[in-house]
Amino acid sequence: MKKPSIVAIQRLDVVAGLTAAAVVLPKAMAYATVAGLPVSVGLYTAFVPMIVYALLGTSRVLSVSSTTTLAILTGTQLGFAVPDGDPDKLITATATLTALTGALLIGASVLRLGFVANFISSPVLTGFKAGIGLVIVLDQVPKLLGVHIAKEGFLRDILSVAHHLPNTSLLTLTIAIAAILALLAMERLWPHSPAPLVAVSAGIGLSWFVGLDSAGVAIVGFIPQSLPSITLPTLSLVQQLLPGALGIALMSFTESIAAGRAFAAPAEPLIKADRELLATGAANLAGALFGAMPAGGGTSQTAVVRAVGGQTQKASLVTACAAAATMLLLAPLLSLLPQAVLAAIVIVYSIGLIKPAEFVSIRKVRRMEFRWALAAFLGVLAFGTLQGIVVAIVLSLVGLASQSANPNVYVIGRKRGTDVIRPLSPEHPDDETFEGLLILRPEGRLFFANAQRVADQIQALVVEHKPRVVALDMSRVFDIEYSALQMIMEGERRITEQGMTCWIVALNPSVLEYIRASGFADRLGPERLFSSVRGAIQHYTTSFNQN
Structure with missing residues (x-):
């Protein structure tokens, strides 16, 4: 033109x-x-x-x-x-x-x-x-x-x-x-x-x-x-x-x-x-x-x-x-x-x-x-x-x-027959979950104002599902403040005391850096840190003989 x-x-x-x-x-x-x-x-x-x-x-x-x-x-x-x-x-x-x-x-x-x-x-x-x-x-x-x-x-x-x-x-x-x-x-x-x-x-x-x-x-x-x-x-x-x-x-x-x-x-x-x-x-x-x-x-x-x-x-x-x-x-x-x-x-x-x-x-x-x-x-x-x-x-x-203080925590599933990972919803009733594995995804910045609400949502879902393994998908958490990090660490401790295992999955680079600096990464060890949700699912299905 x-x-x-x-x-x-x-x-x-x-x-x-x-x-x-x-x-x-x-x-x-x-x-x-x-x-x-x-x-x-x-x-x-x-x-x-x-x-x-x-x-x-x-x-x-x-x-x-x-x-x-x-x-x-x-x-x-x-x-x-x-x-x-x-x-x-x-x-x-x-x-x-x-x-x-x-x-x-x-x-x-x-x-x-x-x-x-x-x-x-x-x-x-x-x-x-x-x-x-x-x-x-x-x-x-x-x-x-x-x-x-x-x-x-x-x-x-x-x-x-x-x-x-x-x-x-x-x-x-x-x-x-x-x-x-x-x-x-x-x-x-x-x-x-x-x-x-x-x-x-x-x-x-x-x-x-x-x-x-x-x-x-x-x-x-x-x-x-x-x-x-x-x-x-x-x-x-x-x-x-x-x-x-x-x-x-x-x-x-x-x-x-x-x-x-x-x-x-x-x-x-x-x-x-x-x-x-x-x-x-x-x-x-x-x-x-x-x-x-x-x-x-x-x-x-x-x-x-x-x-x-x-x-x-x-x-x-x-x-x-x-x-x-x-x-x-x-x-x-x-x-x-x-x-x-x-x-x-x-x-x-x-x-x-x-x-x-x-x-x-x-x-x-x-x-x-x-x-x-x-x-x-x-x-x-x-x-x-x-x-x-x-x-x-x-x-x-x-x-x-209000929006920052009320982040959502989603239960994650997999689209049946595919490798697509997404939150469970009534629109997708056929999405599959894995017995004994509860994948939870908090979203947004985690900081002092919303840490307790996120912790309460996670605890409620754990009580409801009674899983063997709780996998926290952190892929949507772009930043984590000290108070929220302490909340995650305390939550992991409580989950462990209840006889369950906690995995941390898909950490963003900056969040991973904070977790390493706090010593939490060392406490978890490489066997409980996963780079992706798909990797965590594969490890779970292999280790616990899930189809």
Whole structure:
């Protein structure tokens, strides 16, 4: 297959960058309103961070700006830091929060903590994002209705919205519903289309010709017609904003690495986690100095770049140039945009965070992980978005600990008429076992947290089968910690005292090294150590005249 020329690649990148701009810029402005910030902050976030990531990132197509999740987390933290909503204080707090996020990401890169992105399991992340999506939708409902409520938490906000329903502005609601229906229709008929740009353009046109502002419909209002100016963080807010910045940094990196890996072509270089930490950190740190809110890689906008043929980060540079042109040339027009249209954009592109089908799929496979997903979902609604991150991480770690602490111990048999060794199961009722020989296979890393459970399972199976020889197949044990090794040695002693013989089979090299160092190998002797299960079966059948 002929590769595209350099000129063709550049042309594809220009088209991809402009198409992405039509999607990214309206959404960036909308996400800024989610955070309680001026829409201009959204444009700043689609400008500087995108340029910096394009120069440093390892993904060829990842588009970095604001995202739905980061916007709501930012808004929550800014609400704590600037409860009175003072515009000047908000800008300073935003710069401080974004700078902290960038510094934490860069620090994590220096410490090579890229693996931390894997600490939130997929089911828990599904629940967390569904909770975030529901919170965002409720947050935008007052703008659809043309009313204002004091935010006091998810459940109280529902009651407050219900209380304000009689004050609904029918014109505002009509505009919002029309925008939502138009966006949904365009996304359904034309996936990855510049639907947000169409909605924004229609809203501005309607506002221009009808005079929506004078009719009582809230509009965006003044937007400075200039590039962002230098904004300095303040040390006085560091202590207050640091916990929130930790959560935002984690979500920024988690979303970025997931999007980068999802849209990486097979022939492209691998996404390097630690380098991504550096790139997203630098993007946020630079963005902070120019008034941007926390940024990360967006899945939907990256999908647009890939779908229209983007090949390199030149596409992001084109999108950034489009953001600059918008700030310099189109600010007066954007000031006419109805807030209800921005709210419609936020809702349409936040609903995708709520995926009931994933909950159903998780429940079909593993009910315990479904419960974790549900707990993460409810944690966001009950405790708030930032606390929801803590709930998500704790649940993921509890899940990891639970899986590690509960390894399986299988009884092993042989497929009749073959040399295939496998665990006994109802699916293979004809598999053969050998009278007097019990082959047990523990799986996973054996360490202090699961040693007793493994010992109890082995003892229960020994009592049940009453074998002459117990053969421990260690082929699936890739590591053994000191406490677990002591458990194996103690188990062997008890088996011997009960008049049975214990064999150790198929040790991995590192585990064999530990067993030799402990002196256990010498105690067993070569006659009770076997390199494979097949060898142990052959020795048993020969020694005890088994067929």
